[in-house]
Amino acid sequence: MKSDAKQDFHTFLQNYLRRHPEDVVRIEEKLSADQEVTALASALAAQGRYPLLLLENVAGTRVATNLFSSRERIARLLGCTPADIHKTYQAKSRRAANPKLVRRGPVMDIVEKRVDLSKLPLLRHFETDRAPYITNAIIVCEQPGNLSYHRAMLHSKTELATSLHSRGHLWRSLEISKEKKQRLPVAMVIGAHPLFMLAASARVAYGFDERRIAGGLMGSALEVIRTPKHKIAVPAAAEFVLEGTLDPQAKVDEGPFGEFTGYSSSRSTNTLFRVDTVLRRRDAILVDVLGGNSPEHLNLSRVPRESEMAEKLIERFPSVTRLHYPSSGVHFHAYVALKAKREGEARQVMLALLGWDPYVKTVIAVDDDLDVTDDSQVMWALATHFQPHKDTLVIEGLPGNALDPSASAAGTTSRMGLDATRGPGFEAVRAKVSERAMARAQQLLKGLA
Numbered sequence: 001m002k003s004d005a006k007q008d009f010h011t012f013l014q015n016y017l018r019r020h021p022e023d024v025v026r027i028e029e030k031l032s033a034d035q036e037v038t039a040l041a042s043a044l045a046a047q048g049r050y051p052l053l054l055l056e057n058v059a060g061t062r063v064a065t066n067l068f069s070s071r072e073r074i075a076r077l078l079g080c081t082p083a084d085i086h087k088t089y090q091a092k093s094r095r096a097a098n099p100k101l102v103r104r105g106p107v108m109d110i111v112e113k114r115v116d117l118s119k120l121p122l123l124r125h126f127e128t129d130r131a132p133y134i135t136n137a138i139i140v141c142e143q144p145g146n147l148s149y150h151r152a153m154l155h156s157k158t159e160l161a162t163s164l165h166s167r168g169h170l171w172r173s174l175e176i177s178k179e180k181k182q183r184l185p186v187a188m189v190i191g192a193h194p195l196f197m198l199a200a201s202a203r204v205a206y207g208f209d210e211r212r213i214a215g216g217l218m219g220s221a222l223e224v225i226r227t228p229k230h231k232i233a234v235p236a237a238a239e240f241v242l243e244g245t246l247d248p249q250a251k252v253d254e255g256p257f258g259e260f261t262g263y264s265s266s267r268s269t270n271t272l273f274r275v276d277t278v279l280r281r282r283d284a285i286l287v288d289v290l291g292g293n294s295p296e297h298l299n300l301s302r303v304p305r306e307s308e309m310a311e312k313l314i315e316r317f318p319s320v321t322r323l324h325y326p327s328s329g330v331h332f333h334a335y336v337a338l339k340a341k342r343e344g345e346a347r348q349v350m351l352a353l354l355g356w357d358p359y360v361k362t363v364i365a366v367d368d369d370l371d372v373t374d375d376s377q378v379m380w381a382l383a384t385h386f387q388p389h390k391d392t393l394v395i396e397g398l399p400g401n402a403l404d405p406s407a408s409a410a411g412t413t414s415r416m417g418l419d420a421t422r423g424p425g426f427e428a429v430r431a432k433v434s435e436r437a438m439a440r441a442q443q444l445l446k447g448l449a
Helices: 011-017 034-044 071-078 084-092 169-179 193-200 210-218 293-317 345-356 376-385 434-449
Strands: 026-029 054-060 061-065 111-113 138-144 145-149 151-158 159-162 184-190 223-226 233-235 240-247 271-280 320-326 332-337 362-367 392-400 414-421
Touching: 011 026, 011 054, 034 054, 034 061, 071 084, 071 193, 071 293, 071 434, 084 210, 138 169, 138 233, 145 169, 145 210, 169 184, 169 240, 184 233, 193 210, 223 345, 233 240, 293 320, 332 345, 345 362, 345 392, 345 414, 362 376
Parallel strands: 026 054, 332 362, 362 414
Antiparallel strands: 054 061, 111 271, 138 145, 138 184, 151 159, 159 271, 184 240, 223 233, 240 271, 320 332, 392 414
8 A cells, every 4th residue: 555645755845846946945066964054044044035955965865954944835834825824723733633554654665673873864053063963853652642853963873862851741751651660662753744743843732642633734644654663653654763762761961952042052851762773765855954043943843832822812812813923032032913902901911921831931012003923013113112111021930941041040931021012092193104105106116117
């Protein structure tokens, strides 16, 4: 039985190249695996360009990266417009479907039980990184089923060093294994369909399997095979899969690594992953995720968070119209637009968001007539509508993100809400050019083109 081509990264890539060639930069010249991929994406970003990068020869390996750097590209993945990403993601996630077990898939082309991880294609993303890293490392756990991203670095020919600093579901499962004095069987997926990658960022309750969300996003059940030793269900069309165990007792050196904050972070749980089997496609592509505070790194993890938070806020507070997590604020800032009906309503909305999302440190509330995806408009509202002595709320001593370099040694942080809405009694009238004059200007400029 053939695996579903719609769930195959190669098929996705071929289709995207055909439909949107203008959105892909393809380079056939040989590149070094030491920082040149990151440098290329950074140089394009400096020009305001965020294309999908297809690099045909990075130290002998075909590499695809920068996939999630564009919200327009994410919208295309979901089959919607950028403005509808949140509601489309939530709607498709709700169509979650149990994975479908198949006998074979492309990831079973090569099965290696004599493991040598030094043969894996690994990239060094930043000069400050301790070593080359796997950045698109999605760990699959069956006890209970869940997916999560964890950076991974070569430790030996059969071992990786990784970090569970998010203290999420995998951490909880590993703690249970530690109590039982057992290793935790897991599999690491390196490269799969982009919608599987997006599903792995979903925030769900412990025990809810993100592989089901992948099926919802794809519109059909995720096709999986079982790994040879530990029988973990992984995408049949994955590029690479490493199966093995996490050792809850062992501690290994890991980090520093260029994290989403834009800083090189050594904060790590120093967890050891012992690899028993390597599965890979014969024509495997390294699907890389750019590290640091790249738009790709930020978008991949925040779109599910934004979608969940936007839905919760709008459901609870009908005055809320838009929510946006700006790249400039990494994961720590959020902008919310609302049509406030009552005094204090913006404060209530900001308190809700600061309480619901453990990453967010600062929320700025603005009026509905501003575009929250435009930093300059939000900063203008802050400059002209905001009075620090009465429009600021600060909460101290809350648990924060482990990678926030400004957090306390215990990982606590303060949080702040800035009310930049006009509020009641605001009397200034915004300067405006008439529609007639604007139409005339556009007509004149069109004639000069």
